[in-house]
Each structure stands twice: as structure tokens, then as C-alpha cells.
Amino acid sequence: MAHVTRSFLEPRPVRTSEPAAAAALFLVHAEDLAGAWESAVPSVLSEQEQTRAAQFHLRSDRDTYVAVHFALRLVLGRVLDLPSTAVPLVRHVCPICGAAHGRPGVAGDPVHFSLSHSGGTGLVAIASTPVGVDLEAPASDATVTLLSPRLHPAERAELSVLPESERRGAFARVWCRKEAYLKGIGTGLSRPLSSDYVGATELPSAPPGWQITDVALDTSHLAALAVQSPGPQSVTSTDVVYGGLLRSSPFGVVERARGWRGA
């Protein structure tokens, strides 16, 4: 049996700017699996996931991929009361072209999830409705200059009136929100970035039927969560989630996220 480092076993609080719709967030640090993944991977990940892991050129990218998918299977296994290896992961069809490269999911959709990884850190979101999560390292000035013109006109206007010193932060905010939403609806970035308004100001805005929440992490990353939800009435503070992956053993109990009302 693989051993994971102690920090992987401890809950890590994830703070949100406002209550999210019913969803659970789990923060994952690749370093927490260091030294354990070679033995952990075959026990939890599917052959397809192992093949994908082996294809990464950079060890750090591979470790992050493994840690996040490891966490995802553990969490879903707990939620669905299945062995982690038996969680039937599928790929939904792409809403744009109908091919099987849309939002990842669980067969039959008993629960929804989304994941994001960046530079050794990962986030897994679980919800009872379609969900998207995005995690980003701060954007460079060049990225802001390159991508800002592709945003929604109102977002471009909001960015343009900001002092230079605040623009990068605001861009990161709008980017995370947008990518979380586009993952939630399953198109990813193939839907034009100008189609939807999520806001570059402090309070996120969301397209009808969705809730978007900024997520404050204790790392240098920024994140946002988009949950399909009929309206603000379903957003209550008890739905804010605190990540806690494992309690006592690497393949043992996954703590159910506080307040989450899913399966």
C-alpha cells in the first residue's frame, strides 16, 4: 500500500468570496503525493489515466495530473459508495461539434465534477448539477494584452478603465470565471470568449441559470467555480465547502464535504 504524506491527509480550507451553490471543492497539492505515486497510481487510476500520465514530458506536470485524478477518484468513490477504481468516468459529447470530447463526467450523471490543474496545484469540484472550476497562475502582461481584446465588450470596458497596476489582477479574475463557466457548459475555450459576460469587477456576474464564485486559495493561484443553479435562492452559506480529502489512510475514508447536498 502506498503512503501519502501527512499533509495530504489534512483538510485544507478553501475560502470563497461568497457562498457557492451546492458544490464541494477539494484542493490538491502534487507534492503531497511525492514518493508515493508510483505505487498509488496502479491502485487507483485506470489504464487510460496511467497511459496519459506517462505521456507528460515534465515530471511536475505528470505528478500534478496524477495527484488530481487520484483525488478525483477517491472523492467520487466515496460519494458514490464505490471502489475508486470502479467509478465509471465518461466523456460527454461536445455541445459544439457532438464529438466525445466534452465535459468529463460519471456515467448516468449521478454527480457532476470538474477539475483544473496548474503548476503543482489542482482543484476538484463536485456538485449535484453541472459544474466547472478553473485554477490559474497569475497572467503575464503579454497574456493580458493578447487575450483582453477577445473578452466580452463589457468586460473589455471594465478592464480599460482600471489603472495599469490593477489590470492584471482583474484580467485573471475574469479569465478564471470565464473558463470555469465554459468548462461547466462543456464547450471549453472553443466557445468565443466574447459570448458571455462574467464581469471583471470584484463581484462576479453569471449567465442565466449559473452561479459563479471567486475562490480564494492559500497559494499563488486564482480560481473560480461555476455551478448550474436556477438562481440566487439556492445559494446559501451552508453550501460553502471546505476541502478534506482523506482521513486516515491513503485509500481510506474521504471526508464528505461540509454542507454539500449531493448524492
Ligand SMILES: CC(C)(COP(=O)(O)OP(=O)(O)OC[C@H]1O[C@@H](n2cnc3c(N)ncnc32)[C@H](O)[C@@H]1OP(=O)(O)O)[C@@H](O)C(=O)NCCC(=O)NCCS
Ligand atoms: C478544456 C480547457 C478549457 C482546459 O483548460 P486548461 O486551462 O488547459 O486546463 P485545466 O487544468 O483548467 O482543465 C483541464 C481539465 O478540463 C477538463 N476538460 C477538458 N475538456 C473539457 C470540456 N470540454 N469541458 C469541461 N471540462 C473539460 C478535463 O478534466 C481536463 O483535465 P484532464 O485532462 O486532466 O482530465 C481547454 O483545454 C479547452 O478549451 N480546450 C479546447 C477544447 C476544444 O477546442 N475542443 C474542440 C471543440 S469542437
